[in-house]
Amino acid sequence: MSHPLPLNAIHAFLVTARHLNLTRAAGELCVTQGAVSRKIATLEHYLGFALFERHARGLRLTVQGAALLPELQQGFEQMVNATTKAMRHNGVIRLKAPTCAMRWLVPRLVTLEQQQPDLHVALTTTLDHHSQLEGFDAAIVYGSTPSGAIHLFDEAITPVMAANMRVPATPDALAAMTFLHPTCDTRDWQLWLTAQNITLTMARNQHFSTMDLAISAAIQGFGVTVADINLVESDLANGRLIAPFASRVKTGAAYSLLQRSPHHAPPFLSELAAWLSGH
Incomplete structure (x- = not known):
């Protein structure tokens, strides 16, 4: 019997390959550096070869890791697109938000879903205040307001x-x-x-x-x-x-809402954006 594909380890590899830094990868994945290292070690054991070389300034992909990366990226993106498409048909909005915004955000989501039972928000929290959409339908970001984002509050x-x-x-x-x-x-x-x-x-x-x-x-x-x-x-x-x-x-910082373009948006995303922004 073949061993199951370690999807969590593959995701950790893709995030780490993008940053080439365990600290930033751990921040995006909301886990410790040690947890990221263990996931990568799991995938290396599964594959039978090393994916990264470690040096003083961070990480560098091995020749085999660099060769594997594009196909894994493509495959993972296809899975994300497939699940996104399925969730859109069910009115699910995938929202990412920093943990510090939960006290402001959760009561608003509860009230909105009570008023619109067909709308459901799948909420993912992160410690990365500046993360972009990265496969989500919307994201609340902290700091300066990105171009095209909706300003929520200072x-x-x-x-x-x-x-x-x-x-x-x-x-x-x-x-x-x-x-x-x-x-x-x-x-x-x-x-x-x-x-x-x-x-x-x-x-x-x-x-x-x-x-x-x-x-x-x-x-x-x-x-x-x-x-x-x-x-x-x-x-x-x-x-x-x-x-x-x-x-x-x-403080000079603000909370803002990034969202997918209308062409790629799931149902009710515009209603969510209007609700959160008070429009």
């Missing part, structure tokens, strides 16, 4: 904290609290504090890999975080969080 940050915590009377009183950071650095907090003309010593700090994780920690009373006011609107409305200060500072 990022505007403000401190938020659990409602049962002692509310600081002034921004200076934040110094006594634990600062939760949505990134590995302090840039978001520094941006907000600078806008208030305040310099604070942040004695206690916790860093997270996404804003969503920092918000979740704030809800649990772990400390105070800066968060995009759009992402915490339901948490503020439901009393899970409070925003002790009125000041909101735009």
